[in-house]
Amino acid sequence: MEKTPITMRGYETLKKELEHLKRVERPANIKAIEEARAHGDLSENAEFEAAKNRQSFIEGRIGELGYKLASADIINPDELPKDRAVFGCTVLLENIDTGEEIKYQLVGPDESDIEKKRISVSSPLGQAMIGKEPGDEVKLNAPGGKRLYELIEIL
Known part of the structure; x- marks a missing residue:
């Protein structure tokens, strides 16, 4: 794995974003998916589709941030x-x-x-x-x- 240089401030910023996605955005989106499912027919449910797209974005970003943090080379x-x-x-x-x-x-x-x-x-x-x-x-x-x-x- 190739290391990417980053300052401690940059590392902490990425780490905070990752924690926010995991603790706030992901649970809120799961709730939005559940609420959209409750509206019935999923084939014509724009709220459900939007929540699923948001879930895909969140999970992708979590994976990307995890990789960036793992490959970070913190330099002072x-x-x-x-x-x-x-x-x-x-x-x-x-x-x-x-x-x-x-x-x-x-x-x-x-x-x-x-x-x-x-x-x-x-x-x-x-x-x-x-x-x-x-x-x-x-x-x-x-x-x-x-x-x-x-x-x-x-x-």
């Missing part, structure tokens, strides 16, 4: 070197064309959230940054064209 960013870009670190980049500075944290695929400035190490920009040191250029072939950044600082 505080224990990693600060001299180069690695998983878990926060970097300050400058867009060489515009001069705009942006800060990102490099995280695992299950934790990425661009609105929170958290990008996956497996994303094109994340891959381009791994191993770079302050002062290095980071080249990215984006759908909108090539972009060039300078890694200013590892925070």
Whole structure:
């Protein structure tokens, strides 16, 4: 089984979602299926069909989360070197064309959230940054064209 890097915060988030699905969503959906069955003819019962579809989604997500947690490799960013870009670190980049500075944290695929400035190490920009040191250029072939950044600082 291939291990997937994740921070403790990301691991705990997945774990909470799994517990919520098992303790809240699954029992509530079972109740919804029972109520829909009580309405009679199942062949034309939209509520029953919706509840069965929801059950399928819940069970699939429970399986997916179980696999992700089992294959998680929890990494503490505080224990990693600060001299180069690695998983878990926060970097300050400058867009060489515009001069705009942006800060990102490099995280695992299950934790990425661009609105929170958290990008996956497996994303094109994340891959381009791994191993770079302050002062290095980071080249990215984006759908909108090539972009060039300078890694200013590892925070």
